Amino acid sequence: MNILIKNGHIIDPENSVDEKLDLLVADGKIAKLGKPGALSASGAEQIDAAGKLVVPGLIDMHVHLREPGFEYKETIATGTAAARTGGFTAVCCMPNTKPVNDCRSVTEFILAEAAKNGSARVYPVGAITKGSQGEELAEIGELRDAGCVGISDDGRPVMNAAMMRRALEYSTIFDLPVLSHCEDMSLAAKGVMNEGFVATELGLRGIPNAAEDVMVARDLALAELTGGRVHICHVSTAGAVRMIRAAKDRGVRVTAETCPHYFLLTDEAVRGYDTSAKMNPPLRTADDRAAVRQGLADGTIDVIVTDHAPHASDEKAVEFDAAPFGIVGLETSLGLSLKLVEERVLTLTDLVTRMSTAPGRIIGRGGTLSVGAAADITIIDPEMKWTVKAAEFRSKSRNTPFEGRELKGRAVRTIVGGVL
Amino acid sequence: MALSSKDLLGLKGMPADEIRLILDTAATFKDVSERDIKKVPTLRGKTVINLFYEASTRTRTSFELAGKRLSADVINISTSTSSAAKGETLLDTARNIEAMKSDIIIVRHSCSGAPHFLAGRLESSIINAGDGFHEHPTQALLDLFTLREKLGRLEGITVAIVGDILHSRVARSNIYGLIAMGARVRLCGPPTMMPAGIERTGAEVYRNMDEAIKGVQAVMMLRLQLERQAAGLFPGVREYARLYGMNRARLEAAGKGVIVMHPGPMNRGVEIASDVADNDSVILEQVTNGVAVRMAVMFLLSGGNKAEA
Numbered sequence A: 001m002n003i004l005i006k007n008g009h010i011i012d013p014e015n016s017v018d019e020k021l022d023l024l025v026a027d028g029k030i031a032k033l034g035k036p037g038a039l040s041a042s043g044a045e046q047i048d049a050a051g052k053l054v055v056p057g058l059i060d061m062h063v064h065l066r067e068p069g070f071e072y073k074e075t076i077a078t079g080t081a082a083a084r085t086g087g088f089t090a091v092c093c094m095p096n097t098k099p100v101n102d103c104r105s106v107t108e109f110i111l112a113e114a115a116k117n118g119s120a121r122v123y124p125v126g127a128i129t130k131g132s133q134g135e136e137l138a139e140i141g142e143l144r145d146a147g148c149v150g151i152s153d154d155g156r157p158v159m160n161a162a163m164m165r166r167a168l169e170y171s172t173i174f175d176l177p178v179l180s181h182c183e184d185m186s187l188a189a190k191g192v193m194n195e196g197f198v199a200t201e202l203g204l205r206g207i208p209n210a211a212e213d214v215m216v217a218r219d220l221a222l223a224e225l226t227g228g229r230v231h232i233c234h235v236s237t238a239g240a241v242r243m244i245r246a247a248k249d250r251g252v253r254v255t256a257e258t259c260p261h262y263f264l265l266t267d268e269a270v271r272g273y274d275t276s277a278k279m280n281p282p283l284r285t286a287d288d289r290a291a292v293r294q295g296l297a298d299g300t301i302d303v304i305v306t307d308h309a310p311h312a313s314d315e316k317a318v319e320f321d322a323a324p325f326g327i328v329g330l331e332t333s334l335g336l337s338l339k340l341v342e343e344r345v346l347t348l349t350d351l352v353t354r355m356s357t358a359p360g361r362i363i364g365r366g367g368t369l370s371v372g373a374a375a376d377i378t379i380i381d382p383e384m385k386w387t388v389k390a391a392e393f394r395s396k397s398r399n400t401p402f403e404g405r406e407l408k409g410r411a412v413r414t415i416v417g418g419v420l
Numbered sequence B: 001m002a003l004s005s006k007d008l009l010g011l012k013g014m015p016a017d018e019i020r021l022i023l024d025t026a027a028t029f030k031d032v033s034e035r036d037i038k039k040v041p042t043l044r045g046k047t048v049i050n051l052f053y054e055a056s057t058r059t060r061t062s063f064e065l066a067g068k069r070l071s072a073d074v075i076n077i078s079t080s081t082s083s084a085a086k087g088e089t090l091l092d093t094a095r096n097i098e099a100m101k102s103d104i105i106i107v108r109h110s111c112s113g114a115p116h117f118l119a120g121r122l123e124s125s126i127i128n129a130g131d132g133f134h135e136h137p138t139q140a141l142l143d144l145f146t147l148r149e150k151l152g153r154l155e156g157i158t159v160a161i162v163g164d165i166l167h168s169r170v171a172r173s174n175i176y177g178l179i180a181m182g183a184r185v186r187l188c189g190p191p192t193m194m195p196a197g198i199e200r201t202g203a204e205v206y207r208n209m210d211e212a213i214k215g216v217q218a219v220m221m222l223r224l225q226l227e228r229q230a231a232g233l234f235p236g237v238r239e240y241a242r243l244y245g246m247n248r249a250r251l252e253a254a255g256k257g258v259i260v261m262h263p264g265p266m267n268r269g270v271e272i273a274s275d276v277a278d279n280d281s282v283i284l285e286q287v288t289n290g291v292a293v294r295m296a297v298m299f300l301l302s303g304g305n306k307a308e309a
């Protein structure tokens, strides 16, 4: 089926396109771009995108799809349906499933399941170490060949610096990024929220910024030592932003991501012991939030991800200490991120870069409207007002701190490989 | 007047006139406790549940006596040994209890916020009998009661709280209560046990105990959890006692007539020397007052005062 998207405002940072154009999709690929009215395509499905943004399909490179092993929280089918609803044509799924995605058979299972029941592309991330135990490297070459686009021990950080060094060295064979969840477990200890005055008042154990900062410092030093590609996951602290910026300045191969909750919320959201504001790293202070925004604005932080971490409602309806870390994000990320455009932290082009072009480059898949590329396209109505209602999520889980929030801007069409 | 909330979860944000109401009410109940027949019919027909997820004979007994002296039916449930061990959630346990038509549930829990969690989901009045490192409001109320009784006032006095502030719900509740009542609060302890940003409560932070207690009207000594040593929070009991323990020499140097308090149970010879505990402290009066204060809280939360007003 061919599709002609007419009168849309096309933003494709990869090709420096930022103007009103028509776009023709043929055979699942981007066929042609042209001045409004210039393209003719008989028999093509026509989409009037007047007043809409037409951008390369959004990519969320940090998602927990939970399958295999935790299908009661999310499945590849429901997670990708949520992704597509949120405007994402592709997601990278983290390996902390059961079993851990540390070998070809698990990667192949995920890809087969995605091909069968998925609504968006799924790019698996393999484990750094076997079982994410931090003791022996996983067979990274096998994982790459099976389809993994990066490696990570997300949620179970590699505490042994020598092991991380070897992972960064070894990954250079395949030029795979190492996605690092930066958390010093001894400093984080039994912490459940940001260390600071709010934690003091609530009587909750704190996680200091330093728990993140010392690991960022370590991984930057190791990337510098090895020439490996390190990608710093979910940056939440001012210190991390500062160190990544300095490392980039001296040419270290580092990229970084953050999530909407880190640029919109602070640890104040935990008041009332709201377990939907419990995630790892924790929500920090207003100073950290400002630094994260600055990092996004100046490009120190390359990517916006969700760290979509679904949990069943009864798992979160417990004592704060007992609740699992993590929130869902796929269906709110775009609307929340558009706030940064409204507040003039980012331009629209910056936003598309952070949510499509940059993650596409890091994982080597998508993020472009180049002629001949797969037709992964997100059409956004930037003016549409809507209210976050978790009960309506396509995701299996409802754990969001943004319930009831009024947002402006939403994906109205998410085209994956030329399929509406 | 009456209390504005159905629950007593903490003293943070509680207005001074509500605290004063509780203390005044406690004074009348203290008289009851000193009578031959220590019982009034005030809560006859009401059901009070002691839901304790953390063992504490002293606090549980105090609440139990308070309930019984008000003629309520009091049931004790220690869940650390029953359903929690079988994996039942806090919410399920509490719903079951409420299904038995409880009026007041007294909750003690090692997780901060557990009473808050229940308060938002149950009709019963929840009284926080200590949650994690968050608050222990009835302990602070009985401390305020004791201080007011001894000193005749709370406004303008200075109280030092010494020890492991980081892990102390007693300290937090006392900070809020004392400051609300116009007292000044000094906090003293090793920096490893001082919570981040605590000075934002209005309390002053000291490292040196002798400076902290100089010229104060009262000192509250906190219990040292000996297992904190393994986490590197202090090097050993001997050094701790030397730097942050209350002893006679220190007490005398602080000034005349300084009141020494301790929420119990004490580590004798660690945070408080036996000599001071036995001869100079008001620790047993605190225990006596605890019953009266808890009677007052239960009475007021049951709408006791509304009938009279």
Ligand SMILES: [Zn+2]
Residues within 6 Å of the ligand: A154, A155, A181, A233, A234, A280, A281
């Ligand atoms: Zn992570």
Ligand SMILES: [Zn+2]
Residues within 6 Å of the ligand: A062, A064, A094, A154, A155, A307, A309
């Ligand atoms: Zn994650």
